Amino acid sequence: MAAAGLPPDQLAGVRPLGGGTYNTVEELRLTDGGRYVLKTAPTGPGLRYEFRLLAAETEFCRAAAEAGVPAPRALHTDDGPAVWHTLQTRCPGTPWDDSLSGAERAALRRELGAQVARLHEITGPAFGYPSGALGPLAPDWRTAFTAMLDAVLDDARRYAAELPLPADEVAKALAAGYGALDEVTVPRPVHFDLWQGNILVHRTPGGPRIGGLIDGERMFWGDPVADFVSLALLDDIEKDRDFLAGYREGGGRAVFGPAERIRYALYRAYLYLIMLIETVPRQAGEGHVRWVRETVAPQLVAALDDIARLARDA
Template identity: 40%
Template sequence: MSHRGTRSTPELAGAAALVSRHLGTGARVTDMERLTGGTFNDVYRLTLEGAEQSAAVLKISPPPSVPLMTYERDLLRTEAGFYAHGSTVEGVPLPRVLGTDFDRKSADGDRLLMTHLDGRDWHTARSTIPACERDRLRCDLGRIIGELHHVQGVGFGYPQHGTPGTGSPWRTVFLAMLSDVLHDARTYNARLPFDEDRLLRTIDQKAWLLDDVTVPTLVHFDLWDGNVLVAEREGRLEISGIIDAERAFWGDPLADLVSPALFGDISDDEAFLAGYCSARGRGFRLGDHDLGRVAMYRIYLALIVLVEGTPRGYDPDERAPLTDRATADLFAALDRLHRTVPQATGEA
């Protein structure tokens, strides 16, 4: 999902200067390979000599002229922050930030240099993963995400939007996030397959569910199979990396139960939930209200998918298989939200 005709093309010299600045004057870039499959930034694999690492990954954000959704501002800064916070948890396989260039003086976008993780993304490797291994890996993924959710912050919201630390409750922040996406739809004339007023009425009627969330937690929010790496180690497959944390925010940890079951219901993934609940500890389990909140976050992700293609200039017909699935999941999540049991004292 690239921004067509807007990608910057960094020269080898620019990458070499960044590597030299952060990895030492003896570090050299001997090869620079553009990686495919990214949805927002340019991504390159750098082959290195004279550095502790033999390879690194360089990400470059789109130039300022590219039209963005509201939440997409400064995403590489969000990603770098996610890895810094996530690195405090042992056993979570994240890239390590090697260096950043966010002053936009030497390039027309932000640049993030990080370690290269071995493995293939789960989406690509799916057909090669034996059925007997899948449940073990799903359990491991759930455990890793559950461990990551022990990282807590000081305020809710996107890191680059100034909301963390302001003291606003999660209900206020999340409803503003959702409102921003709908505003983006109007700004870019994105066609949405539902009545906006009806959607907002349903969300408002169930907004009391969000009041259960009082502690800001580090949320990745893009944990679909393409952002999970697997590699063979000592004769068996292991999860070797969690990558592309551009959509991260401080919020309800249950928001991370959406993309692992992309356009589906995480309740159907027993292996993932077994690992996740064990990592959360103290007899953690998902109740009706929890699944109601997950439904809200499914709606939010579906809205992003339905809107983002318009400012990025995608062909609607080519994108239809994806947007059709997002639409179906949005309505399924709305139905699930409708069925959430009200509070004993009535919905507020």
């Protein structure tokens, strides 16, 4: 708190915040009514890209502020080798849930689309994870993203994770689509974890609004198309007409030609690989492991099939 410019003697209480699946998240309440969020990284094993995740979150907060998008503001982040903690402002609202009406949901998806489009206007210095977890940023997107895929497949081998296909076969299937990556020439901020739990809804007198995009720890500099994966988790973003309308109104480019669909399939495969492999170091419960195998594994196979079909027809 002192390092963030907050008087430590004003701390009135600390309480855990639910919803996080990786870092420990706590709310700090001050005597003047101020509320802040403290995130602390775990000390156990993880995937290679997860090293120094909170450094990436701090970069996302900076990019969101530059874009004028509602998101936490990082007040202080540990600058040690492992980056153990970050202290942030707290955004208004609660995680998006099923209590919204159809009209409210449509309006929020449109608002969300415009915000993500603004975020995607920001440019970065190069491609890859700003945390440095996989090494320095790369000068081109193919180099960065193929390194990201190689790292997660190495994790699969290291943890002996159960995949629907052997890791080497997955790698071969992915490689068929790598040519489409060359079309991405400008690094943009990609949150890559914008499922509903990381979108806060703030209920105002004028109706619900987006209160903040949170948990940007998995952010990387890359292709905006990659954000569509978590925004339509286990589904197809092309079905989300409200989001896409807002995205285009906000200046975003949402064109789904052959190259974009190949890249979309590559990014789907990357996320589904992460979801399958991370269950091992996290020691996930039997119920979650079963859900991942029954629900996510077929989605990975479908993404690989899409890459093969689209690359063959290109």
